[in-house]
Amino acid sequence: MSDAIIPDDKDWTWVLAxxxxxxxxxxxxxxxxxxxxxxxxxxxxxVTRLAQPDVRVRPQPGVWSTLEYGCHIRDVHRIFDHRxxxxxxxxxxxxxxxxxxxxxxxxxxxxxxxxxxxGELSDAATTVADRYDRVPAGGWARRGLRSNGxxxxxxxxxxxxxxxxxxxxxxxxxx
Numbered sequence: 059m060s061d062a063i064i065p066d067d068k069d070w071t072w073v074l075a076x077x078x079x080x081x082x083x084x085x086x087x088x089x090x091x092x093x094x095x096x097x098x099x100x101x102x103x104x105v106t107r108l109a110q111p112d113v114r115v116r117p118q119p120g121v122w123s124t125l126e127y128g129c130h131i132r133d134v135h136r137i138f139d140h141r142x143x144x145x146x147x148x149x150x151x152x153x154x155x156x157x158x159x160x161x162x163x164x165x166x167x168x169x170x171x172x173x174x175x176x177g178e179l180s181d182a183a184t185t186v187a188d189r190y191d192r193v194p195a196g197g198w199a200r201r202g203l204r205s206n207g208x209x210x211x212x213x214x215x216x217x218x219x220x221x222x223x224x225x226x227x228x229x230x231x232x233x
Contacts, residue, residue, distance in 0.1 A: 081228035094187035101183030129167040135182035
């Protein structure tokens with residue numbers, strides 16, 4: 059078996075319309091205004107996860123370790139912060155493409171220091187949560203477009219972002 063990660067090329071935007079059968083996330087139960095608090099709570103859980111002694115162990119070949127998922131979550135917060143900033147400051151911005159799998163290889167996720175990653179993840183989560191907290195009432199409807207043409211509002215990208223972190227917490231539940 060190969061230890062290489064199988065790239066995730068799925069379009070996950072369907073999670074905005076229905077519950078995720080894997081992690082149980084239900085977008086109908088989420089208010090965009092609740093996202094910042096949930097991001098902060100999730101970040102605190104990642105600090106604990108990243109302090110575990112087996113943080114570098116992959117549960118099976120081709121599946122990220124908790125450390126690699128932690129690096130990804132850190133980067134997810136950074137990417138979404140940038141996208142929300144664009145949506146709030148530009149009219150209908152088109153987001154640059156981000157390939158999470160290329161980033162994992164280029165940044166060598168598996169060799170990063172878990173304590174450093176925990177701090178960076180916490181900082182990135184705080185930054186994006188604060189940005190969501192500062193969205194003005196009319197700002198939640200501002201739009202942005204992903205490179206594949208998927209359209210988001212600030213409100214829907216917040217829910218999409220939350221699913222990403224909830225899903226990855228579910229991914230590492232047994233690691």
